[in-house]
Every structure is written in structure tokens, then in C-alpha cells.
Amino acid sequence: MSTHSGAGGAPQPGPSASGSAETVLTVAGLDVHAGSTQLLHDVTFSIQRGERVGLIGESGSGKSLTALAVMGLLAEGLTATGQVHLAGQEKELLGASERRMSHLRGDRMAMVFQEPMTALNPTMKVGKQVAEVMTLHGTASRTAAARRAVELLAQVGLPDADAVARSYPHQLSGGQRQRVVAAIALANDPLLLVCDEPTTALDVTVQALVLDLIVTGVEERDAAMLFITHDLAVVATVCERVLVMYGGRIVEAGPVTQVLGDPQHRYTQGLVAASDLDRARARGQREPLDTIRGNVPAAGRFPDGCVFRNRCDFATSVCETLPPWTPRGDHSAGERAAGYACFHPVGGESDE
Ligand SMILES: Nc1ncnc2c1ncn2[C@@H]1O[C@H](COP(=O)(O)OP(=O)(O)OP(=O)(O)O)[C@@H](O)[C@H]1O
Ligand SMILES: [Mg+2]
Numbered sequence: 001m002s003t004h005s006g007a008g009g010a011p012q013p014g015p016s017a018s019g020s021a022e023t024v025l026t027v028a029g030l031d032v033h034a035g036s037t038q039l040l041h042d043v044t045f046s047i048q049r050g051e052r053v054g055l056i057g058e059s060g061s062g063k064s065l066t067a068l069a070v071m072g073l074l075a076e077g078l079t080a081t082g083q084v085h086l087a088g089q090e091k092e093l094l095g096a097s098e099r100r101m102s103h104l105r106g107d108r109m110a111m112v113f114q115e116p117m118t119a120l121n122p123t124m125k126v127g128k129q130v131a132e133v134m135t136l137h138g139t140a141s142r143t144a145a146a147r148r149a150v151e152l153l154a155q156v157g158l159p160d161a162d163a164v165a166r167s168y169p170h171q172l173s174g175g176q177r178q179r180v181v182a183a184i185a186l187a188n189d190p191l192l193l194v195c196d197e198p199t200t201a202l203d204v205t206v207q208a209l210v211l212d213l214i215v216t217g218v219e220e221r222d223a224a225m226l227f228i229t230h231d232l233a234v235v236a237t238v239c240e241r242v243l244v245m246y247g248g249r250i251v252e253a254g255p256v257t258q259v260l261g262d263p264q265h266r267y268t269q270g271l272v273a274a275s276d277l278d279r280a281r282a283r284g285q286r287e288p289l290d291t292i293r294g295n296v297p298a299a300g301r302f303p304d305g306c307v308f309r310n311r312c313d314f315a316t317s318v319c320e321t322l323p324p325w326t327p328r329g330d331h332s333a334g335e336r337a338a339g340y341a342c343f344h345p346v347g348g349e350s351d352e
Pocket of ligand 2: 063064
């Protein structure tokens with residue numbers, strides 16, 4: 001199998017270069033810096049219409065930064081370079097004016113965060129907040145938006161939608177609030193929905209329900225979804241494809257069954273083993289400790305070369321250089337759609 005340089009092999013599927021009009025989001029060579037500290041390195045992936053892509057990795061891997069860079073919501077002081085392209089937009093999103101980005105957000109692209117309260121205005125009734133996203137973007141008149149808001153609230157599983165619409169956020173439960181946020185995110189039929197741990201702050205009993213409603217909303221709109229989560233079991237049920245991130249880099253990517261069922265990168269292998277252990281513990285089984293040794297370093301403290309090498313049991317001196325990206329399977333989907341960057345993959349030596 002041929003290997004390609006990680007940095008040089010980035011696909012550049014612009015709006016039409018890939019020949020597919022169905023690519024909703026293309027991120028290519030995305031770097032994010034905080035001053036001289038590089039937080040994201042050469043993040044490259046794309047999402048097709050109707051496709052749900054998971055983004056997994058330990059805390060501090062760069063998942064939220066990736067989502068925020070796509071949405072144009074990076075904190076002040078952070079700079080992003082590279083390319084972010086959204087279908088139907090002639091111009092790049094990186095470097096776009098805040099005016100243009102806020103026009104796209106809530107309309108062509110929307111995001112659901114972990115904590116619903118941060119997305120809601122505590123002093124406004126929720127029906128008005130759902131309606132406002134439509135009137136602000138000019139997608140409905142005031143009366144139509146008010147009616148549609150109640151419909152949307154009912155669609156996300158709020159039975160007494162009329163009463164909910166007349167409530168303030170603090171009068172609702174966490175699960176109800178996150179449904180309201182989902183209704184706002186879906187109100188203008190976005191092409192892309194980015195969800196960052198959308199249900200982890202909720203009671204376990206409602207997590208699956210709320211996630212199911214979000215996924216149904218995305219499916220009905222044939223939208224693309226980027227779904228950030230710590231839960232590999234959830235990725236396996238919700239997503240078709242998954243990106244594994246560590247140290248601000250995508251270290252492995254591919255169909256969920258391939259990446260989680262037959263991981264190649266030693267980091268992914270560790271994540272999968274740790275998640276199996278979680279499940280075994282949940283069943284009350286006692287098993288030998290099988291977690292990834294050591295901790296995720298602070299930003300800027302990852303080693304050169306393979307970012308994972310100081311925690312990897314298989315690392316050798318070759319890992320001091322940056323591992324090339326080794327594509328797996330069908331390359332027509334784009335070279336980085338499936339593959340891994342590891343010198344000592346699970347399936348055997350790739351490159352030395
Ligand atoms: N505004 C910022 N300034 C400096 N460093 C930052 C900033 N935001 C994030 N970072 C650093 O970037 C790294 C990646 O952060 P990010 O929030 O993307 O992680 P994550 O994968 O989403 O983790 P979690 O699972 O805990 O949400 C972390 O080391 C974090 O401390
Ligand atoms: Mg995060």
C-alpha cells in the first residue's frame with residue numbers, strides 16, 4: 001500500500017473539485033494557534049450531505065477547537081489558518097467577517113453545545129427565541145415564525161409545546177432546554193449541524209432520548225452532522241464515519257465499523273480498549289486495568305513527531321518523525337476519509 005506525506009497529501013475538494021456537489025463541509029489544513037503555541041495541526045476532513053461524522057479523543061485533544069474554528073467562534077487570541085468551506089458559499093469561511101459568519105450561523109450551519117443554558121437567553125420566552133432565529137434570518141414572517149416555533153418544539157419531543165413556548169428557560173428541565181436548543185438549531189434547516197457533547201450534561205435517562213431527537217431532525221433534513229462525544233458506543237450508533245483526534249491532530253479516520261472494530265493507530269486501539277473496560281465495569285465485571293497510560297499533556301507540550309509516542313508502548317526512534325498518513329480502503333472518498341498516521345499500526349508495520 002502506498003503512503004503519502006501527512007502534510008503534503010491533503011485533499012483539496014473545493015466546491016466542485018472533487019466532482020461531488022454533495023460535500024457539505026470541507027476542512028483542509030486547519031491550524032489553530034494561541035500565540036506561539038500551536039493547538040491544531042493540519043486538521044483535514046470533509047462531511048457529505050446526510051452523513052454523520054463523529055469526532056472522538058480524550059479531553060484536551062482539540063475536538064471543541066475544531067468545531068469552534070468551523071463555526072467561526074474561536075476565542076479571542078486564537079488564530080486559525082487553512083481552509084473551511086461550506087457548500088453553497090463561494091468564499092472561504094476562515095477569515096470571513098463576523099457579520100457574514102453570524103448570518104451563516106443559525107441558518108446554513110448551527111451548533112448545539114454541551115450546556116443548553118449558555119445558548120439560551122434567560123430573559124426571553126423560549127417560543128420567542130425559536131421564532132427569532134427565523135425572523136432574524138428572514139426565513140419566516142413574525143406570525144409564521146411563531147406558529148412554526150410551536151411545531152418545532154413539538155417535533156423535538158416537547159409534548160405540551162404551546163405551554164413550553166410560553167415558558168422561560170429556568171422553568172424547564174435540562175432535557176427540555178436542550179430540546180429547545182435543538183429546535184433553534186434546526187429551525188432554518190441547516191446544511192450542517194455541529195454538536196459538541198450535546199447530551200453529557202443531561203440526566204442519563206434522557207440522554208438517549210434527546211440525542212435520538214437531534215439525529216431524527218438531522219436525518220429529516222438530510223443535513224450533515226459533526227458529532228463530538230467521549231462515548232464510543234454512542235458514536236457507533238449515531239455515526240457512519242469517525243475521526244480520532246489527539247494532540248490537535250487527526251490520527252485516524254474512517255467508517256465507524258473499521259475504526260472502532262479494527263483500529264490501526266495505537267491511540268485508537270487504547271481508546272477502544274478503555275471504552276470496552278468502561279462497559280465491562282458497567283456490567284460489574286472486574287478486569288485488568290486497561291487504560292492509556294499517562295495523561296494528555298497540556299497544549300504545546302506534546303512531543304514532536306508522533307504526538308502519542310510518549311504514552312505509546314510501541315514507540316521507537318522512528319516515531320520521533322511525523323508519521324505519514326496511510327490511506328485505507330476506498331480512495332474515491334478522498335485520501336483522508338479513511339486511514340491513520342502511525343509507524344507501528346495494529347495490523348503490522350507500515351513504513352520504516
Ligand atoms: N482559548 C484558548 N487559549 C489557549 N489554549 C486553549 C484555548 N482553548 C483551548 N485551548 C487548549 O487547546 C487544547 C484543546 O482544547 P479543546 O477544548 O479543543 O479540547 P477537547 O478535545 O474539546 O476536550 P474536552 O473533551 O475536554 O472538551 C487544550 O489543551 C486546551 O487547553
Ligand atoms: Mg471540548
